[in-house]
Amino acid sequence: MSGVQYIEVDSDIIEQRVDNFLISKFSGLPRSLIYRWIRKGELRVNKKRVKQTDRVTSGDIIRVPPFILETDESIVKIPSQHLDFLENRILYETDDYIVVDKPSGMAVHGGSGVNSGLVERLRQLRPKVKRLDLVHRLDKETSGCIILAKKHSSVVYFFDLFKQRKVDKIYFAVVHGLWDKNIKKIELPLKRTLSKSGERIVKVDCVDGKKAITNILNVTYIGKNFSLLEIKLETGRTHQIRVHCQMSGHPIVFDKKYGDSEKDRSLNGLKIDKLMLHAYSLEFFDSKKNEEVKVKADLDSRIKRILDLKD
Structure with a gap:
């Protein structure tokens, strides 16, 4: 322009x-x-x-202000086989929104060295949809349920639901060590900050941090060295589950930011290195349909492989 x-x-x-x-x-x-x-x-x-x-x-x-956009020729075209793969990961869709099982390793947006993220790929998959906007976020390495709105009215509706904590979110995480089953709730305030190297991180801050509550619904031991946690978020702070697990002494497996790289090396034989955190389900009220909607995304192969460990 x-x-x-x-x-x-x-x-x-x-x-x-x-x-x-x-x-x-x-x-x-x-x-x-x-x-x-x-x-x-x-x-x-x-x-x-x-x-x-x-x-x-x-x-x-x-x-x-004046600016110049890249030409259409420079936009990364997604191969049809990958679009087919993404089509099969659509869990629920209406005229107003779409729920997708985001793969681990896929960013939600392009940028910072990523040519295209989930949003850009879905726009190619649904070219007749005028807009697709995220109403919440998942980290690049986190897999599972994520909602995108097709209309601004839907963006406003879901923002309000999340603000009022009327969206039930269940996660599964694989952590190092045997989790104490008496720990069923973690309440540690969190604050976003910058490390000395300029990296954005989240820390527990009891003075300036925002309220953050993580509920542990169920614990399953995997051999002698790992635990599978079923988690329900009461608040949705950035990196909340990851930091709460770290501060509880049980970092999530393959968490490169808050994890334990030494312990992660014991799993090199699995030939996987992606964060063991999965957004399993979302439940909310759809006012247009006048009904509760519950959407689930099955655990993927990277987590199922570690569940098969005996020791």
Whole structure:
């Protein structure tokens, strides 16, 4: 785009983050570029500077600085066999949203060295759908259920459900050691911060941290060295399960950020090295269908292989 552009926010938009609105408006627009505009004060809403977390609504006027997008020819085309693979991982779909069993190792968004993530691939799989927006997130190495909205009204609906904690989320995690079955709830406040190297990490912070509660529903021992945890989240903080397990003395297997690399080496013979964390199920109320929806994603082969261990 060669010059400054002024965009009026669509009539169906209510309280959407400004970065997410622009990404849905301009396919291929890098999130990092938007944040650069915000830092420099070049991106404005109703003539005022904005923050990364500011939201826009119907009728707002956004000033967008000049920029150049990659041409369609540079967009990574996903092979048809992989699209077929992704089609088979769709767990539930309506006109308003879609629930997918995200594979471990697939980022939710392209960027930072990743040509295309789950969102970009699903857009190629569903080319007639005008928009596909994440309503929550999963780490790249975490597999399992994730919801994407096809309409802004659905984005708002699910954001509200998650905010009110009306989405039940069940995870399975394989951790090192034999978990004490008396530990059924972990309440440790968490805060996002930067390490000395500049890496984003989450730490327990009893002063400035946000409330974080993890419930352990069931524990199954795997031989003498591992435990399978069935987990229900009461809050949904970044890296919550991973940090809570680490602080309980039982890091998740193959967690490269919060785990134990020495103990992980004992599993080299399995020829897998992906985080042993799986979003098993989601349950929520669909107001249009007027019914409870429960979606499950079976454990994949990487976790099933470790379940077969005897010692």
